[in-house]
Amino acid sequence: MSVVSSLNIRSGPGTNYNRVGSYGSNTPLTFDAWSRGTSHWDPIAKQWDNRWFRIKGTNKWVASAYIYGNPKSNSKYINPPNNNGGSPTDFTGKVMSVVSSLNIRSGPGTNYNRVGSYGSNTPLTFDAWSRGTSHWDPIAKQWDNRWFRIKGTNKWVASAYINGNPKSNSKYIDPPGNSNPGNGSWQNPLAGSWYAIYSxxxxxxxxxxxxxxxxxxLSTGNNTPPIKAAKGGKVVIAYNGTGWNDGYGKYVKIDHGDGTETRYAHLSNVNVQQGSYISAGTVIGNVGSTGNSSGNHLHFEIRVNGVPKNPRNYIKF
Ligand SMILES: [Zn+2]
Structure with a gap:
């Protein structure tokens, strides 16, 4: 912005990261990702803005509040490294005893190269998780599409064959090439969060x-993670009041302007304004248990020209 004489560059999305340089007024910049971090007052829009933009091809970040420009609806969003308080937590597990040999892959899915294997009961430490191809968990007796990354490597194993789970603040990585699963323009409203689908x-x-x-x-157990807009659009309902509200409780409805709308119900809080325009991935509130609900879960709907459609036909959960 021309009103900014010097814009700090940081090594991460927030003023808690090292300052690694600065840009002068009117410097044109290209970004390849955005995230959320410490807030700044946008002197033009006259509002607080906690978004941070990453300089293309680097790990350098600047506060969005001082930038003219916005991410596109399909620009890459990165979870803030410390968004759950503290650093991301490693987690441990071991290969199930019923599995004699567990393939190791170069990415989160069987579409990646096999680069080795582990035997039964091998203890492992993981530093991240993601989603990829599904396997049948022989103990929990359900499909599981999570993959765990071996700490300090780029080697991955299918969660379905591991005894052990990520912590709530373990690092989540968007599946490579899958930041917009579905038909290319939808994203998972709980990407990066723990959830189970009620069978x-x-x-x-x-x-x-x-x-x-x-x-x-989408059940989130004891957690109440942020909910992200599945697509950009206009917030036509942002109900943050109390009560039953036709079963929806606290509730957001977004009109995507192309005949589609999404609905997000049972929230614990709503933090978008009715009438505002938001981009895909904007946090609209948190999972909760308001309205017709007996536990934390997101009730998520996609409607096309008013007709409810199966969200699984649009988004990979
Ligand atoms: Zn429901």
């Missing part, structure tokens, strides 16, 4: 009170 509350499940289930329920 009985899939789309179309018959309900006693309200006909068939018009969305999908």
């Amino acid at each position: 009985l509350n899939e789309f179309g499940t018959p309900r006693t009170i309200s006909g068939t289930h018009k969305g999908i329920d």
Whole structure:
């Protein structure tokens, strides 16, 4: 911005990271990712802004509040490294005893090269997790598409064959080439968070009170992670009040301007303004258990020209 005489460059998205240089007024910049960190007052928009932009091809960041320009709806979003308080936590596990040989891959999925294997009961330490191809967990007896990264390497193993789970503040990495799963313009509203899909509350499940289930329920257990807009658009409902609200509780509805809308229900809090325009990935609130809910979960709907559609047809959960 021309009103900014010197803009600090940081080694991460926040003033808690080292200053590694500065830019002068009106410097044109190209960014390849954005994240959230410490807030600054945008002197033009006259509002607080906690977004940070990454200089293309580097690990250098600048505060969005002092930049003319915004991410596109499909620009890459990176989880803040410390967004759950403290540093990302490593986690441990071991190869299940029922698995005689566990393939190691060069990425999170069986589409990546096999680079070795581990035997039964091998203890392992992981520094990140992601999502990729699914495997049947022989103990939990459910499909699991999570992959865990061996600490300090770029080697991955399928979570389905590991006893052990990420911590709530373990590092999550978007699947490579999969930042917009689905048809190319939708993203998972709980990307980067822990969730399980209620097996009985899939789309179309018959309900006693309200006909068939018009969305999908994503349970987050004891956690109330941030919910991100699945697509950019206009916030047409941002209900942060109390009460039942037709079962939705605290609730956000976004009109994406192309005949599609998304609905996010049972939130613990709503932090977007009704009538505002937001980009895909904007945090709209947190998971909760308001309205017709008995535990923390996100009820998520996609409607096309008013007709509820199965979100699984658009987004890889
Ligand atoms: Zn639901």
